[in-house]
Amino acid sequence: MKPAPFEYIAPNNLDEALIAMEVNGFDGKLLAGGQSLIPVMNFRLAQPAVIVDLNGVTELDFIRPNPGGGVTIGALTRQSRLEHDAIVRDRVPLLHATIPFIAHPQIRNRGTIGGSLAHADPAGELPVLSVALQARFKLQRYDKERWVNATDFYQALFMTALEPQEIMTAIEIPPLPPRTGWAFQELARRHGDYAQAGVATLIALDDDGVCTYARLVFLNVGEIPMVATEAAQLLVGERISAESITAVVNHAIQHEIEPTSDVHASADYKRHLAGVLTKRAIRQAANRVTS
Amino acid sequence: MTLHTVTLIVNGQELSAEAESRLLLSDFIRHTLGLTGTHVGCEHGVCGACTILFDGEPVRSCLMLAVQAHGHIIETVESLGTPDNMHPLQEAFHAAHGLQCGYCTPGFLMTLKPYLEQNPNPTEREIREAISGNLCRCTGYQHIVDAVLLAAQKNHKQENKHQ
Ligand SMILES: Cc1cc2nc3c(=O)[nH]c(=O)nc-3n(C[C@H](O)[C@H](O)[C@H](O)COP(=O)(O)OP(=O)(O)OC[C@H]3O[C@@H](n4cnc5c(N)ncnc54)[C@H](O)[C@@H]3O)c2cc1C
Ligand code: FES
Ligand code: FES
Numbered sequence: 045m046k047p048a049p050f051e052y053i054a055p056n057n058l059d060e061a062l063i064a065m066e067v068n069g070f071d072g073k074l075l076a077g078g079q080s081l082i083p084v085m086n087f088r089l090a091q092p093a094v095i096v097d098l099n100g101v102t103e104l105d106f107i108r109p110n111p112g113g114g115v116t117i118g119a120l121t122r123q124s125r126l127e128h129d130a131i132v133r134d135r136v137p138l139l140h141a142t143i144p145f146i147a148h149p150q151i152r153n154r155g156t157i158g159g160s161l162a163h164a165d166p167a168g169e170l171p172v173l174s175v176a177l178q179a180r181f182k183l184q185r186y187d188k189e190r191w192v193n194a195t196d197f198y199q200a201l202f203m204t205a206l207e208p209q210e211i212m213t214a215i216e217i218p219p220l221p222p223r224t225g226w227a228f229q230e231l232a233r234r235h236g237d238y239a240q241a242g243v244a245t246l247i248a249l250d251d252d253g254v255c256t257y258a259r260l261v262f263l264n265v266g267e268i269p270m271v272a273t274e275a276a277q278l279l280v281g282e283r284i285s286a287e288s289i290t291a292v293v294n295h296a297i298q299h300e301i302e303p304t305s306d307v308h309a310s311a312d313y314k315r316h317l318a319g320v321l322t323k324r325a326i327r328q329a330a331n332r333v334t335s
Numbered sequence: 336m337t338l339h340t341v342t343l344i345v346n347g348q349e350l351s352a353e354a355e356s357r358l359l360l361s362d363f364i365r366h367t368l369g370l371t372g373t374h375v376g377c378e379h380g381v382c383g384a385c386t387i388l389f390d391g392e393p394v395r396s397c398l399m400l401a402v403q404a405h406g407h408i409i410e411t412v413e414s415l416g417t418p419d420n421m422h423p424l425q426e427a428f429h430a431a432h433g434l435q436c437g438y439c440t441p442g443f444l445m446t447l448k449p450y451l452e453q454n455p456n457p458t459e460r461e462i463r464e465a466i467s468g469n470l471c472r473c474t475g476y477q478h479i480v481d482a483v484l485l486a487a488q489k490n491h492k493q494e495n496k497h498q
Contacts, residue, residue, distance in 0.1 A: 045379075046357065047357040049355070049356070054402070078400075078403075079380060079395075082359075082397075086397070095356070099403060147468070148383070148467050148468025149393065149468060150446060150468045151395065153389075153392045153394050154398065154399070235467050
């Protein structure tokens, strides 16, 4: 239960970090909060030859309101800071309300938003939220940078669009469209554990209560955050009712998620659970719509 | 093997020691510094026995490298009190039977010390949330919750006395 030997590099600013990754990207690993990386190194499931410690790159620890609404968050921002930040609470209430579902206070004190997004655990809350909120990630290399949509970032189990030398430096979350309500629902065996299934939901309603926009993104029922596009589309043009919700839920859990069985729950159970959580989430999101 | 010199403040005292880059902070505290009050249970972040304060915030010392503590301030359970002069939380754990084998206790104490300073009047539910990241295989948690409530009450009495 101890990491294998590695060389340790601690850059003091982003330029130094980008150079270190340019040189060491292929056999090295970035260390952010360490709350996922150090356990896998302790188990020796990962044995990087070089560790590039991002913790000295404090310029990546920020939360900025964007002029047109929404926020931009530095990749090194700790999860605990997001939990207690007024800008996040006011501008991205879905993110603010979901952070307490991630692990425990001590882990959120170290764990970062960028680390969780890059780690790409299908049971992670932040990847699901980033897809639900249609966030964009800034990925930087020494001599170039690009923005990638969260929806394109997640490719397969623990596989993302990140190149070995790239550092995720910022996360841009756009404002919600007007009259949009939000909800996050999950079930874990114990509070703070990775959830067995979960769902993030956005619903917009017009003045007559007719749905104009819906988005459903599922947690831990597929290799990546699972977007139920067709099911969400079934709700558009409808009012929120027991019938319309049932139609959406049935379509989503039968056609748009791919749960697998594990020691704690069968695939069928997770499918059922995802349906129950979706029903609750749609109602909750619809109730949160304000004009 | 490269050795790094780690200079840090431990329980109020400035210290320097050598560490290999792969040395976990928990092992540095226990083996290099000889402060064996910090316990190690799982070494993958699940049990909370290794919780210490890093720049004032509770963290898992088994999920940090010793080199990452360079230039920082850490506090371990040894900073709290002595057998003759216990910290109010330690007294409350003693009085309310908040421990049996004691393996988990240092982690609970280091989680709760800053928590009670920031939340002097927690409800039972809030206490359970605050300790959700610490496992105890003996007490069933009830006595730990009782101990925290007792420590909070005592703090209030003391404050009232001073007023
Ligand atoms: C007991 C326990 C319970 C947990 N429960 C949950 C849970 O319920 N839900 C949940 O979502 N998470 C959970 N976590 C994981 C936690 O949220 C981690 O903090 C998170 O997954 C990784 O973030 P980190 O900053 O610690 O990243 P690290 O562990 O430092 O890094 C993770 C990976 O991302 C890469 N990386 C880090 N930062 C960047 C960057 N800026 N650019 C590119 N690559 C980068 C690293 O190289 C590494 O491969 C749990 C962890 C523990 C120990
Ligand atoms: S030993 Fe660190 S959390 Fe268990
Ligand atoms: S007192 Fe024994 S594990 Fe908590």
